[in-house]
Amino acid sequence: MRDAADVLANVRRGMLPAHIYNDAEVFEAEKERLFSRAWMFVAHESELPQIGDYVVRRVMDNSFIVSRDQSGEIHAMFNMCLHRGMQVCRAEQGNASHFRCPYHGWSYKNDGRIVGMPFHKEAYGGEEGFARKGQRLLPAPSLGIYNGLIFVSMDPDAEPLEDFLGDFKFYLDYYTKQSASGVEVRGPQRWRVKANWKIGAENFAGDMYHTPQTHTSVVEIGLFREPKAEKRKDGNTYWAGKGGGTTYKLPPGTFEEKMNYVGYPDEMVERMKEQWSQEQVDVIGRDGFMISAASVFPNISLVHNWPKVAEGDDVLPFISIRQWQPISADETEVLSWFVVDKEAPEEFKKLSYKAYLMCFGSSGMFEQDDVENWVSLTNTAGGSMARRLLLNGRMGMLHDDSPVVQPLTEDEFCGPGVAHVGYGEYNQRHLLNEWADYLEKPAPVPANIHVGAPQVDGECSSETAAQCSSEKVE
Numbered sequence: 001m002r003d004a005a006d007v008l009a010n011v012r013r014g015m016l017p018a019h020i021y022n023d024a025e026v027f028e029a030e031k032e033r034l035f036s037r038a039w040m041f042v043a044h045e046s047e048l049p050q051i052g053d054y055v056v057r058r059v060m061d062n063s064f065i066v067s068r069d070q071s072g073e074i075h076a077m078f079n080m081c082l083h084r085g086m087q088v089c090r091a092e093q094g095n096a097s098h099f100r101c102p103y104h105g106w107s108y109k110n111d112g113r114i115v116g117m118p119f120h121k122e123a124y125g126g127e128e129g130f131a132r133k134g135q136r137l138l139p140a141p142s143l144g145i146y147n148g149l150i151f152v153s154m155d156p157d158a159e160p161l162e163d164f165l166g167d168f169k170f171y172l173d174y175y176t177k178q179s180a181s182g183v184e185v186r187g188p189q190r191w192r193v194k195a196n197w198k199i200g201a202e203n204f205a206g207d208m209y210h211t212p213q214t215h216t217s218v219v220e221i222g223l224f225r226e227p228k229a230e231k232r233k234d235g236n237t238y239w240a241g242k243g244g245g246t247t248y249k250l251p252p253g254t255f256e257e258k259m260n261y262v263g264y265p266d267e268m269v270e271r272m273k274e275q276w277s278q279e280q281v282d283v284i285g286r287d288g289f290m291i292s293a294a295s296v297f298p299n300i301s302l303v304h305n306w307p308k309v310a311e312g313d314d315v316l317p318f319i320s321i322r323q324w325q326p327i328s329a330d331e332t333e334v335l336s337w338f339v340v341d342k343e344a345p346e347e348f349k350k351l352s353y354k355a356y357l358m359c360f361g362s363s364g365m366f367e368q369d370d371v372e373n374w375v376s377l378t379n380t381a382g383g384s385m386a387r388r389l390l391l392n393g394r395m396g397m398l399h400d401d402s403p404v405v406q407p408l409t410e411d412e413f414c415g416p417g418v419a420h421v422g423y424g425e426y427n428q429r430h431l432l433n434e435w436a437d438y439l440e441k442p443a444p445v446p447a448n449i450h451v452g453a454p455q456v457d458g459e460c461s462s463e464t465a466a467q468c469s470s471e472k473v474e
């Protein structure tokens with residue numbers, strides 16, 4: 001990447017070289033150094049409720065089969081046949097005990113183990129020529145699950161997922177653990193936008209500032225209980241671990257009253273109270289901050305909002321998870337899931353889905369407003385003048401780098417991490433500082449894998465010796 005040291009230094013002081021939002025070289029560096037290492041969301045366990053269920057998802061340009069095997073265990077396997085490299089599973093989702101390659105017919109169990117090779121004896125001399133034992137579709141280098149959210153890292157030495165998420169787990173629970181049963185998801189809707197992937201991630205992490213301007217019309221048509229979009233400045237932004245988000249400040253009242261205010265029925269509120277820690281309850285009840293949008297580095301975002309779903313005053317909350325899947329420097333595939341508590345009443349699920357579709361998803365009103373900006377920004381960032389421009393990303397910071405408003409104290413906000421009331425690009429800077437840290441480190445060098453070949457000193461097979469010896473071919 002040209003002038004890498006300058007670019008990273010400027011990003012770290014909140015002055016953003018405009019071309020980082022549309023630059024093929026920067027994108028190559030992101031692929032090599034960031035997406036080769038960070039944890040990336042691929043699916044939710046509720047998409048795989050039955051033995052044999054699978055979905056096919058991409059991690060950058062790698063296709064993975066995410067499956068639930070016969071024993072109920074979740075796997076993520078590189079979707080490339082060990083023979084000549086055909087994509088083994090072509091369907092996007094389904095249920096299967098085995099996957100058979102369409103090219104020459106090698107077949108694999110739904111945990112990835114190879115079990116069938118047509119004309120094995122005639123073509124390879126049987127087990128003596130090609131021992132199937134221990135051969136399997138390549139597993140994702142690292143796999144982690146939190147609250148049913150399945151993540152993959154391309155780095156075999158990735159730190160454990162829960163360590164990576166750190167204190168953001170506290171906030172992730174609001175979206176994905178509202179009862180002992182957890183959540184179920186619907187979707188994903190998928191579509192592509194001609195925008196750089198970082199813009200959406202930054203926006204959802206902390207851009208309360210755009211709401212009064214970009215989403216004026218949504219507020220004006222009366223979709224929300226709060227009459228003025230400016231109300232957002234009373235909320236806070238917080239950053240903890242690898243993620244951060246925004247909140248709304250709610251009118252005074254108990255935890256139960258505040259949850260009712262955004263439209264949760266009493267029975268759901270009761271279950272949340274049982275499920276969450278006292279601090280998680282107090283962020284809402286005692287401190288009065290209702291979680292809203294958030295992002296987890298590098299490329300997933302969460303939404304929680306409560307529009308009116310019909311004429312009148314009644315509002316209803318919805319939750320969505322979305323992934324900003326990078327396609328190129330100027331294109332992103334958006335995957336958007338609707339999320340709802342498994343134990344929620346059926347009527348709530350129905351109306352919450354309606355609320356989600358009205359606001360977000362491919363036809364959502366917010367989505368349309370946002371994407372218009374992001375496409376235009378990306379387009380402009382690709383021009384030669386953008387190479388001369390350092391954007392000002394220092395909102396909330398004085399000239400000596402001290403904050404415009406002091407962070408909230410524990411008495412004001414009992415969630416982990418650091419939080420500020422009002423407008424400020426604190427979270428966008430956190431996200432971009434993580435980005436700079438990743439881009440600074442050389443990429444991991446993974447070992448080569450040689451399928452079914454006689455071993456030579458120093459080479460690796462597709463399995464470790466311990467795994468090989470414990471398996472039998474069926």
Ligand code: FES
Pocket residue numbers: 081082083084085086101102103104105106
């Ligand atoms: Fe899959 Fe030949 S490429 S069986």
Ligand code: FE
Pocket residue numbers: 210211214215366370
């Ligand atoms: Fe927006």
